């Protein structure tokens with residue numbers, strides 16, 4: 001029977017140490033977690049500024065629900081675009097410095113909407129090899145020719161661009177790579193985009209709120225000029241602590257996305273409650289230098305603490321700190337041992353990362369304390 005094949009495939013995943021386990025959390029998102037009755041310090045979430053359970057956001061969400069109800073009732077272009085959505089878009093545009101911003105329900109949907117709206121059959125997308133799955137899927141959906149360049153390799157990208165005869169070109173990259181934590185060479189990418197008349201679409205899921213002045217993101221970190229060929233995607237479920245995403249750019253580009261991004265047009269607008277919480281979140285992000293300073297200190301503490309162990313730390317200066325262990329079974333063993341000690345760090349394996357580079361992906365948050373990071377460092381040093 002057709003469905004019986006699945007059992008065999010699931011068993012094969014289990015055998016290859018590739019089966020994932022979903023845990024149900026019994027506390028809100030934060031460094032202190034509880035799952036199956038066990039207390040844990042979590043180093044798993046992307047809640048980099050510790051805003052997911054912030055009282056100010058909770059209050060804004062409650063007030064938002066009282067004022068606007070819970071549902072938007074329709075897609076944005078029908079009747080689901082409520083005042084809180086409009087105000088949030090305006091605020092996001094002002095914060096990032098772009099002419100306009102457009103809300104999407106998730107980062108995944110934003111990417112699936114933006115790329116196919118800009119390129120299609122006969123066009124070419126030039127994508128970093130380590131791009132996030134949502135960007136890979138977005139290229140497939142666009143039906144354009146997919147050309148992948150070695151991670152961060154500007155010379156390789158230049159060769160591909162020079163050889164391309166595609167009608168339209170689009171360079172596509174994570175700003176902060178989600179499994180490596182390093183930054184894309186955005187100034188070089190923009191220079192190439194200018195030289196070869198290409199779009200540059202930057203997914204700043206892990207930089208928005210964390211990098212740049214007041215947390216304005218990776219483009220601000222590099223002080224890049226916000227030219228019309230630059231399309232910015234920021235997610236709102238990570239540092240911003242809620243859910244959703246936005247595309248930002250030149251007014252014409254955003255008007256085009258509003259008309260043509262299918263994941264914007266053909267879906268119910270996100271709850272106005274989320275938009276109200278996010279408006280409060282943006283204020284906290286802008287005023288969040290103390291949180292970002294604390295986060296930077298924790299990053300330095302972790303890196304200093306793990307220097308000289310047999311596991312390789314990737315060259316990341318962001319909240320994503322991967323510790324390369326290598327084999328799938330070994331990373332599972334280490335993550336399991338940490339878990340028994342009450343330290344929860346995800347083990348990331350292929351296909352999410354290349355074969356042989358299974359890793360512990362330590363995510364730090366401004367909500368962690370130095371003592372919590374010290375506990376993780378001590379345990380890792382002992383296990384290494």
Ligand SMILES: Cc1ncc(COP(=O)(O)O)c(C=O)c1O
Nearest residue numbers: 106107108132174178205235237
């Ligand atoms: C680089 C990157 N882009 C996009 C996404 C998707 O964003 P969302 O979780 O809002 O769908 C993620 C992670 O989830 C990501 O790491």
